Amino acid sequence: MSPGEPAPPLDVLVLGGGLAGAVAALAARERGARVALVRRSPGASALSSGAVGVAWDADALPGDPLRARRGWLESARRLGARRPEHPYAVVGEGLRELPAALAFAASELEALLAPPLERNRFLATAHGAALGAALCQRSMAAGDLLEVRGRLAVAGFRGHLGWDARLVAGGLARYAPLGGPEPVAVELDLFAGPGEGLLRPHELARALEPPGAAEEAGRRLREALPAGAAAALLPPVLGLRLEARVPERLSAAAGLPVAELLGDVPSVPGLRLQDAMERRLRQAGVELVEGPVERAEAPGLALLAGGRELVAGAWVLATGRYTGGGVARRGRLLEPVLGLPVHAGGEDPAGPRLHARPPAALTRAGCFEPQPLLAAGLRVDPELRPLGEDGRPFHPRLFAAGGVLGGHEPAQDGTGLGVAILTGYVAGRGAAFTSLRCAGSGFASR
Ligand SMILES: Cc1cc2nc3c(=O)[nH]c(=O)nc-3n(C[C@H](O)[C@H](O)[C@H](O)COP(=O)(O)OP(=O)(O)OC[C@H]3O[C@@H](n4cnc5c(N)ncnc54)[C@H](O)[C@@H]3O)c2cc1C
Numbered sequence: 001m002s003p004g005e006p007a008p009p010l011d012v013l014v015l016g017g018g019l020a021g022a023v024a025a026l027a028a029r030e031r032g033a034r035v036a037l038v039r040r041s042p043g044a045s046a047l048s049s050g051a052v053g054v055a056w057d058a059d060a061l062p063g064d065p066l067r068a069r070r071g072w073l074e075s076a077r078r079l080g081a082r083r084p085e086h087p088y089a090v091v092g093e094g095l096r097e098l099p100a101a102l103a104f105a106a107s108e109l110e111a112l113l114a115p116p117l118e119r120n121r122f123l124a125t126a127h128g129a130a131l132g133a134a135l136c137q138r139s140m141a142a143g144d145l146l147e148v149r150g151r152l153a154v155a156g157f158r159g160h161l162g163w164d165a166r167l168v169a170g171g172l173a174r175y176a177p178l179g180g181p182e183p184v185a186v187e188l189d190l191f192a193g194p195g196e197g198l199l200r201p202h203e204l205a206r207a208l209e210p211p212g213a214a215e216e217a218g219r220r221l222r223e224a225l226p227a228g229a230a231a232a233l234l235p236p237v238l239g240l241r242l243e244a245r246v247p248e249r250l251s252a253a254a255g256l257p258v259a260e261l262l263g264d265v266p267s268v269p270g271l272r273l274q275d276a277m278e279r280r281l282r283q284a285g286v287e288l289v290e291g292p293v294e295r296a297e298a299p300g301l302a303l304l305a306g307g308r309e310l311v312a313g314a315w316v317l318a319t320g321r322y323t324g325g326g327v328a329r330r331g332r333l334l335e336p337v338l339g340l341p342v343h344a345g346g347e348d349p350a351g352p353r354l355h356a357r358p359p360a361a362l363t364r365a366g367c368f369e370p371q372p373l374l375a376a377g378l379r380v381d382p383e384l385r386p387l388g389e390d391g392r393p394f395h396p397r398l399f400a401a402g403g404v405l406g407g408h409e410p411a412q413d414g415t416g417l418g419v420a421i422l423t424g425y426v427a428g429r430g431a432a433f434t435s436l437r438c439a440g441s442g443f444a445s446r
Pocket residue numbers: 015016017018019020021038039040041042043044045046047048049050051052053054265291292293318319320321323324325326337401402403404410414415416417418420
């Protein structure tokens with residue numbers, strides 16, 4: 001394209017560069033659409049642990065064996081059946097797409113993600129809890145508590161203040177009677193120099209990348225291993241760049257499978273996820289535009305972002321929630337890009353308008369009680385088209401996906417990145433289909 005020449009029109013424009021936006025863009029691209037994605041910064045996806053929560057077995061008792069627990073698909077169905085406002089319920093028949101959506105995300109991000117199993121993998125946090133994840137990074141898979149056939153060495157860096165191997169091992173010991181391995185804490189003399197105890201996760205991750213560094217870490221680990229160790233768990237700092245192959249090199253030098261813990265904020269696995277998405281989007285031919293959306297009215301009309309005007313037949317709004325900026329708190333809850341109505345979780349459409357109250361009024365005292373503030377977002381129809389004030393789709397070619405959707409509470413129901421993948425997949429395909437079908441007949445703005 002020569003300077004001054006107008007850009008060719010797009011079929012699909014995705015607003016938001018988290019996992020929901022990335023999956024939507026890739027799914028639309030797979031259907032043959034010309035796609036651009038606008039984002040102003042990383043959002044919640046880049047802060048996540050790096051593992052994808054779809055749903056865990058809410059009926060399991062603390063003493064139930066891990067292997068007896070329901071898998072992510074059945075757990076998602078049950079969650080949808082219990083919570084009619086949850087995106088798993090709202091998509092209706094679309095929930096059948098969940099296995100295809102996960103397989104799609106895993107294959108698009110193949111270098112990063114291990115293929116899904118039918119069950120959740122049980123992965124350790126830095127606090128010694130085991131969380132169920134439907135998808136995880138390859139660097140985490142060997143730490144699945146049901147896969148370790150012997151003792152699990154839980155390694156920390158001696159003197160480092162970020163992780164406590166004894167805390168993690170102590171917590172994981174609770175899962176040994178449930179089918180998990182026997183954990184044993186070990187301390188490695190790595191990063192033990194002056195001031196190194198305060199190195200941040202991304203600094204440690206970079207320090208393990210150069211030639212020889214991961215190998216040295218592996219040799220120290222091998223010397224510290226307890227008898228009968230079948231795998232080792234390390235802090236979540238096994239390299240920022242995938243091509244540095246830190247887990248593989250460390251594992252070869254240690255002589256056993258190694259895995260990293262789930263990431264905590266600031267999360268190296270979360271940054272790795274963001275990097276892998278951006279690379280894949282570029283490779284797949286999605287045009288990436290950096291900058292905030294400055295003006296947006298409706299699909300078919302010019303949208304101004306990053307100093308550029310973009311026109312596309314259909315849009316996918318994937319702007320996230322509070323972290324991403326898709327829902328803002330300005331005395332009340334609002335959706336800043338299009339001014340779509342926001343609903344506070346659990347809100348009865350016929351009842352008082354909770355979302356118009358000050359955000360602080362939307363929390364409840366009990367930490368295990370549903371929190372309307374944390375489940376606030378857009379209402380959508382089963383095709384994931386946001387509803388306007390009149391309860392009807394705001395625009396026939398506007399779709400929404402991910403955290404901007406209301407009705408789910410990732411911190412409580414464990415469905416954050418799972419919702420992003422399912423709804424990104426459904427919305428991206430729907431947007432491509434609608435846009436390509438309408439393209440021949442010419443678009444009207446509404
Ligand atoms: C700290 C933390 C840890 C979490 N850990 C996990 C976990 O381990 N597993 C899990 O399954 N879930 C986890 N979640 C939940 C999960 O991360 C989110 O539900 C999910 O990332 C939402 O993805 P998204 O793509 O919808 O939004 P985001 O990832 O937030 O992306 C939103 C995007 O929209 C862009 N955007 C917004 N407004 C504009 C605008 N006006 N112009 C241009 N761009 C805009 C942002 O810049 C960003 O790129 C966690 C959440 C948090 C906050």
